[in-house]
Each structure stands twice: as C-alpha cells, then as structure tokens.
Amino acid sequence: MTAIITLLWPTAYGQLIVIAAVGLFGRYFLAKSEIPETPHMGISISRSTAVVAWILFFGLLIGLPLFVQWCLQIG
Numbered sequence: 001m002t003a004i005i006t007l008l009w010p011t012a013y014g015q016l017i018v019i020a021a022v023g024l025f026g027r028y029f030l031a032k033s034e035i036p037e038t039p040h041m042g043i044s045i046s047r048s049t050a051v052v053a054w055i056l057f058f059g060l061l062i063g064l065p066l067f068v069q070w071c072l073q074i075g
Contacts, residue, residue: 005018
C-alpha cells in the first residue's frame with residue numbers, strides 16, 4: 001500500500017508523509033504487542049574495538065563518496 005502511494009506521489013514530501021503515517025499507525029495499533037525477554041548473549045566488545053569500528057564506519061561513510069568524486073575529477 002505504501003509503495004502505491006509513493007509511486008502516485010513521487011516527491012520527497014510524499015515519502016515523508018508515508019513514513020510519518022506508517023509510524024503513527026505502528027505507534028497506535030501495533031504498540032500493544034508484548035516483546036518477550038531475550039537472554040543475554042554474553043558477547044563483550046572492548047571499548048577500543050568499538051571506537052575503531054565507529055571510526056571505520058564514519059570514515060567509509062564520508063570517505064568513499066569523496067573518493068569517488070575525486071576519481072571522477074581525475075579521469
């Protein structure tokens with residue numbers, strides 16, 4: 001249903017309205033379900049590993065598009 005609405009109104013505002021409408025629908029009609037408790041998995045990650053992962057993530061997120069633009073300017 002949301003795909004049809006998005007195709008009928010193919011603008012950024014149409015997508016934002018669909019996202020907001022589905023979010024409100026989920027908030028009021030699907031919030032009553034109980035989420036069962038899950039057991040703790042016991043996996044520990046050191047703080048330094050987490051910091052390296054964040055730096056790598058944001059470095060690639062920002063760096064790869066910049067690298068592509070740089071390559072397009074050269075060639």
